[in-house]
Structure formats: C-alpha cells, structure tokens
Amino acid sequence: MDAIISIIYWYVLFINMIGLYIMKTDKQRARKQKYRIKENTIWKISFLGGAIGTFLGMRMFRHKTKHKSFAWGLPLLAVAESLLFLWIYQVI
Numbered sequence: 001m002d003a004i005i006s007i008i009y010w011y012v013l014f015i016n017m018i019g020l021y022i023m024k025t026d027k028q029r030a031r032k033q034k035y036r037i038k039e040n041t042i043w044k045i046s047f048l049g050g051a052i053g054t055f056l057g058m059r060m061f062r063h064k065t066k067h068k069s070f071a072w073g074l075p076l077l078a079v080a081e082s083l084l085f086l087w088i089y090q091v092i
Contacts, residue, residue, distance in 0.1 A: 005092055012085060016053030019045050023057025023064070030063070039067075049085075051077040 064070040
C-alpha cells in the first residue's frame with residue numbers, strides 16, 4: 001500500500017507542477033505576443049489531476065482570470081480534485 005500512496009503522491013505533485021509551469025509559460029508568451037498554449041491543453045492538464053497547480057498559476061501570474069470558464073471552473077475543479085485526493089489517501 002505504501003508504494004501505491006507514493007506513486008499517487010509523486011503523480012499529483014508532478015502533474016500540478018506541469019499545470020503551474022504551463023500557466024507561467026503561457027503568460028510569458030502572451031506578453032511577448034508569441035505562439036500560445038491552447039486552452040484545451042490547459043484544461044486537459046487540469047482534468048488529469050493538475051487543477052491545483054493550474055489554479056495556483058492562474059492566481060500567481062494573473063493569467064486567464066477574465067475567462068469565466070477558468071475563473072469559475074478551475075477553482076471548482078481544484079476543490080473537487082483535492083477532495084478526491086484526500087478520499088483516496090484515506091481509503092488506501
């Protein structure tokens with residue numbers, strides 16, 4: 001069981017770091033008017049478990065805050081994922 005918890009922990013950490021990184025990168029690209037990361041890609045990372053990191057990136061870098069889908073959807077998804085991860089941790 002400890003191995004499963006460890007794998008889940010590292011996965012959650014890794015996917016959330018990716019979420020944070022893509023928000024930072026997309027904000028930098030937006031400032032420089034360069035090729036942007038697709039919103040669909042940001043949502044995919046979020047739904048794969050990276051919503052907490054993506055949400056933190058949104059807040060830290062003030063990115064996508066005017067998009068209603070991000071302003072409302074990411075916080076809700078982050079809370080849902082947090083609850084899911086806590087439940088998984090308690091069950092295992």
